[in-house]
Amino acid sequence: MISQQDVIAQLPAHLQPFIAIQDYSAYSPRDHAVWRFLLHQLRYSLRDSAHPTYFEGLAKTGIGLEAIPRIEEINLCLNKLGWQAVAVDGFLPPAVFMEFQARKVLAIALNIRSFEHMLYTPAPDIIHESAGHAPFLVDIDYAEFLQRFGELGMRAIANDHDMAIYEAVRQLSIVKEDGNSSQADIATAEAEVERLQNMKVAPSEANLLARLHWWTVEYGLVGERDDYTIYGAGLLSSLSESQSCLDDHEVDKRALTLHALNTAYDITAPQPQLFVTQSCRHLSQVLEEYGRHMCCFRGGASALEEAMSAGTVVTIHYNSGLQIAGKISRVITDPVGNAIYINTDGPTQLAYENTELPGHGIEYHAQGFGSPIGRLRAMERCLSDYTVDELKRHHIEIDTKVTLHFLSGITVQGTLTSIIRRRQRNILFSFTECTVTDVDGNVLFDPSWGTFDMAIGDAVVSVAGGSADQTAYPMYKAPSYNVTAAQNVSDEARAQYEFYTRLRTLREAQNDDPQLIDQILNDDTLDWLIKFEAYELSQSHALKQQLERIASNSTDDIRVLIQGGLQRLAATAN
Structure with missing residues (x-):
């Protein structure tokens, strides 16, 4: 097993x-x-x-x-x-x-x-x-x-609203199952769920x-x-x-x-x-039919913008295979709607095949991340597809001053210090003393900000919820200590457990105990379920009448349970 x-x-x-x-x-x-x-x-x-x-x-x-x-x-x-x-x-x-x-x-x-x-x-x-x-x-x-x-x-x-509703519904379930919760506690939890559900x-x-x-x-x-x-x-x-x-x-x-x-x-x-x-x-x-319209399948500017509106951590997947996980804060598009530059705000992770790249976790990219998307001028393929020798022929090599002109008008100029490759593809360039500007000369990255890590890829093929490597960048806190499994049981209820145990023993042994059945019949403090199990075992007419009286004087829920149970026993006996 x-x-x-x-x-x-x-x-x-x-x-x-x-x-x-x-x-x-x-x-x-x-x-x-x-x-x-x-x-x-x-x-x-x-x-x-x-x-x-x-x-x-x-x-x-x-x-x-x-x-x-x-x-x-x-x-x-x-x-x-x-x-x-x-x-x-x-x-x-x-x-x-x-x-x-x-x-x-x-x-x-x-x-x-x-x-x-x-x-x-x-x-x-x-x-x-x-x-x-x-x-x-x-x-x-x-x-x-x-x-x-x-x-x-x-x-x-x-x-964020989804998570708030999740927490509110979880709290409601806890207080409803907790025997010590007051009606005021339940009403407060219900009101919070209703408030969130009614938000536009x-x-x-x-x-x-x-x-x-x-x-x-x-x-x-x-x-x-x-x-x-x-x-x-x-x-x-x-x-x-x-x-x-x-x-x-x-x-x-x-x-x-x-x-x-x-x-x-x-x-x-x-x-x-x-x-x-x-x-x-x-x-x-x-x-x-719904899935094919999700951001994880359609990618592109519309997916990036939808993720930015959500305000939660998402994973941006470049066609090179590089993954960027963080909260999107800016998406720059060209005149025909193509995404050409993105920014994240706050802790950001870089990963490949859902495994964080060494040195590129949320501690290193604690303030966010920014990078262009697209192809370079005079280069026929995505920059990720070029070998190291081919890059050299385009004057792109480590420890040299490199200028990259994107078709979008974005320019990256700095000293290339490293190239990270995975599966024979370039996925990340790192620059020092780097300046990044858009087509109008606006500065997107300033040398004083430190190392510029540039994602490689000419398209965003997917945007999915959550981080890429959740072990290194966990999305959720440890489960609440308010566990729904913990029920507070009164001493009075606990005292009745012996009757449930004795009835189960009798049922499994296919025995009868008239004295126990009489004791259950004459004790008005016992749960209705104990009396039901005793009736099921004994078929005592007096117990059946007692259960019918309990049903008629109880809440709708108990009445439905008892009447349904008696109906089942009558039907299965025939």
Whole structure:
């Protein structure tokens, strides 16, 4: 069996801080009872509405119904499908989540929803991740679609507003699952999410892709608008919404097209509309249609300007292979719209093939970076394509005064001190005593500023979100200490765990204990779930009547859970 440590060791260093170790002993007897109740209930309620692959996948991905699965068990099954699993703590930064997915790693939140939020929780939990996402990995077409989504998602450009919303939603999920949170705490967290969602901010690439992910991977339907089944993990892991979504009068069903990008979503509330795809092939077509318009594919001035507006760190990829990672602060274009000079502001990294160039990290380029883009006069090819001997014939050699005249009118004049080459291509020139001017004589770089490192390349072929080498230039802080897995349990609730344990022992041994059943029947302080498990085991008419009374006098959520459970037991008994 592959251990979590083995999986972690195979992943890049910048992803490892986001991985948690599943402490299986930390799950309480009530946690296992919550899992068991919900998994049995979901299997029953989804029997006619879930896509058939769901039930096949539950069996093939190590998702048992009786107890919370161990990550190692899931891993053993996923490995047969070419995937792996890691435990994480709740919400991840979107780009991190997508990179796991791109690497065919299923990130599974280690916590389980609280007893108080069994119907729905805004926080990712092990029910949502394992019983929602994992089953469909048995479908090769869907697994390839999910991996491709990760590849695009990890390269999408986010803006500062995206990160603010991520932090706010994460905080909301924490306070909602914390038993010590007051209603004022919850209201404050909800208000912050609502405030950010209501801000008039143009959606970023990452935000648009997140919408597509939500309306497909999380809340997708497959089939036709009037004849569909569920495949979205968010629906498959929600007892309430997996049922309410089937009401075509209350929830509008729309054919999946790129118009889904125009539809925002609220993670804290039921969705008023859902999108129906015809097949995995259709999913992939819609994804690729959006993907080919992303900055990481189109490059050029428009991509640079979009990234500059986002105000976040991006990686600029020259056609020579050189990568520049930083926040773009200026893009100079020529009269026909070609980018001819760029500047970054603040820490900047130079890299090649996603590995930082020695000496060109964010400490060295702490104040930013600037460089021209384009070809030189009287040179027929990109400067990157010339050999060292060919450069000499153009009077370009180390330790000499060099003047470079670009077609754009930019001029670079200084002493060439070094040339960095990779794979027989020039990617970076460094100059001392260097002056850089534009066509009007404006100074773009002054000798007093130090060494001028000039990126080589006549085109920007890609602009992607994040840094090139995230180990050397990390994008995200270590995960918060406010872990969503940490639930505060009252002493009163903890005292009831013995009953869950005794009932599980009886069930597994297929024994009965009338004395224990009577004790549970006559103790009004016990959880309704204990009484339900006792009734399931004993079929006591008195316990059934008691559960019906509890349901009629409880909140809507508890009433739905109890009535649904009794209905399932009655149906499966016949």
